[in-house]
Amino acid sequence: MNAYLEFEKPVAQLESRIAELRAAAEGDEVDISNELKRLEKKSADLLASTYAALTPWQKTQVARHPQRPHFRDFVEHAFDEFMPLGGDRYYGDDEAIMGGFATLRGRRVILIGHEKGNDTESRLRHNFGMGKPEGYRKAIRLMDLAGRFGLPVVTLVDTSGAFPGVEAEERGQAEAIARSTEACLALPVPMVSTIVGEGGSGGAVALASAERVLMLEHAVYSVISPEGCASILWRTAEKAPEAAEAMKVTAQHLKKLGVIDRIVNEPTGGAHRDPIAVANALADAIDEELDALVDLPSATVRRMREERFLQLGA
Known part of the structure; x- marks a missing residue:
């Protein structure tokens, strides 16, 4: 229902x-x-x-819809032979960020993404998709594996932001996010990232610093949540709709600005109305992007990433 x-x-x-x-x-x-x-x-x-x-604020609500497909749904409907790998080899395992080996349209890849959960129990277990330092360090470990085995990296981003708790800061949250971003930029293999729901702040950028960045039609991507922006500028979260409009958080705005490269259409009424259809559309789009990247030399894909981010805001 x-x-x-x-x-x-x-x-x-x-x-x-x-x-x-x-x-x-x-x-x-x-x-x-x-x-x-x-x-x-x-x-x-x-x-x-x-x-x-839809207004930007309404798109934000759609991106947060409780029935919107998350990482596990895309794994089930778009990827095959997913072999999850856990732990960062320093502290522990973070279930907000999942990853491992997978197959996409017959191609082996390293798949990494945020998982929010789909009921109270799983949302608590996955910390609502808010990654901790060990999650980003796990992502770094998986990207290192991708480089060593010559496998493309695919990331599915869906987080309101990295976990802001004291324990995360004690374990080096900012450093882990910076290192994860650095690992993305230094990858010697192709990388395709997709914002599938919320792309919030550095917690999203740490998994989305790729040479090709896609967004689902009703996803949002921003440096801060509209409520957070409104609280800073107007001292009230009630101004969130105005903040969302001003921040240009939608896929359509960000495509025009050159922040993302491609919009993947969703079924009428949003991805939650037909998760299988949107998963197949996303798989096709990622496969097309990888087809254009896999034969490029490592130096070329690194340069593409570098040039892409240096041109933002120019």
Whole structure:
């Protein structure tokens, strides 16, 4: 069952009406098929028009949707033979950042990404996708493996930001994020990153400093959350919609600015309405990008990364 966002209430009312009609028609000889078709078309049209005109703040809500597919969903529907690897060889294992060997369209890759969880228990276990230093150090270890075995790196970014707790700072959060970013930039193999939900602050950049950066259609990517920005500028989180508009957090804005390279379309109504379809679309897009990169010399992919980030904001 869909969990509806505030701006989806008109769609929710229509779909509720359709469900009531279906239930009332069970065992009844009255033919209501024409009425159902009319309402279903009206609902589909309303959903399409609503999602065609989303504001940046509404896109932020979609990116955070509780039913939006996360790392494990993409592993299940887009990748094969995933072999997870745990631990950073210094402190422990961080379940907010997962990774290991995987196969994409027959190609072996190193896959790394944030996992938020999909219910209360798993969200707590994965710390809502907020990585700790050991998570970023695990990512560095996996990138080192990728370099040694000559495997492309694919990352799926979905985090509100790195974990800001005292224990994370005690274990060197800033240094771990910086080292992870450095590891991305120094990779001798191709790297393709995708913002699949939220791309928040350095916690996202640490896994997204690639030569090709993709975004799902309704994902967001920003240096700080809209609520955080509003709290700093206006002393109230209620100004988050205005902050989201000013920060240009959407895939469409960031493509124009050159921050990302490609937008991967989502099903009408968002990725949560058809996770399998969006996973297949993302797999196709990543595979196409890797096809264009895998035969390039190491020096070329490093230079592409360097030039890409030096040109931002020019």
